[in-house]
């Protein structure tokens with residue numbers, strides 16, 4: 001069995017059969033010549049299939065331990081295509097602490113089409129079982145969650161789902177296949193915002209889905225072509241380039257995140273740190289079982305008034321205030337006003353997303369520079 005580090009380098013660069021080029025070519029074509037009716041080389045139209053995109057799709061299937069991969073124009077296009085497997089009257093159970101866009105599309109697009117949605121605290125396995133009805137078709141979750149880094153026991157939740165013939169979809173964006181492989185723990189499909197760790201350089205928007213279930217693959221293949229939110233060959237090529245160093249970037253970001261978590265936990269201006277790699281994290285044991293390393297995302301609660309927090313949050317040196325995550329540079333964000341602003345205030349508070357919560361996507365800079373810059377911010 002080839003290890004994932006080797007797969008990351010080689011699955012992203014299968015030798016080009018035409019020229020031997022060690023990097024896959026970009027095929028910016030909308031159509032393909034046919035010698036006669038139905039006589040072609042397996043490629044007919046650019047939305048249906050593109051050779052550059054196909055390299056990424058095969059690579060993602062392998063990296064996630066699946067049989068089929070699909071590449072989309074964004075993470076949301078991947079999620080939307082997956083949710084199109086649902087029909088009117090179906091019921092979805094989703095983790096309440098999830099990417100804001102996922103809640104938005106469920107609450108403001110699928111609900112209006114007659115799909116019923118319940119939200120549960122994803123890290124409480126029994127909560128999933130309690131929401132199951134005869135109409136439940138899908139469990140959808142993220143682990144670690146955003147922004148409080150709760151973990152869901154993927155194996156346990158998949159077991160509950162499969163007892164009721166319910167599909168399990170996992171948004172694996174925060175972990176990447178290098179840290180966690182949900183299909184091996186029982187998930188039926190995995191999606192990613194490839195915009196984040198897979199691309200890894202804040203220079204593209206893309207999404208992927210991988211599955212090991214033939215029926216899911218067949219339906220997603222149909223829907224991908226029917227809906228058309230496909231990844232362009234240019235972006236597919238950039239994601240492939242990102243994949244080659246995913247393991248190195250993840251190792252560096254996890255090492256830095258661990259050091260920053262310790263630094264913050266000891267800092268007098270910090271009330272609490274959320275990071276699965278800390279012993280103080282309530283699911284530290286699950287993190288060790290389920291993930292290779294505890295990830296590059298962490299959040300902390302600042303000791304100060306909401307006004308102090310607003311004053312503190314800015315770009316200083318190597319620490320950039322910005323949306324998004326999973327890149328080589330360290331990004332700071334404020335869930336209360338940025339990523340989670342669309343969730344009603346009482347619901348935000350109930351989830352534990354307080355005005356003094358700050359999220360860090362750790363980059364791969366020298367950690368002492370990061371500590372120095374964060375230290376300057378914290379002092380206010």
Ligand SMILES: *Cc1c(COP(=O)(O)O)cnc(C)c1O
Nearest residue numbers: 074075076099171173193195206
């Ligand atoms: C960013 C993100 C998405 C959405 O992906 P886009 O590429 O921005 O469409 C979905 N899930 C998670 C966890 C994300 O961080």
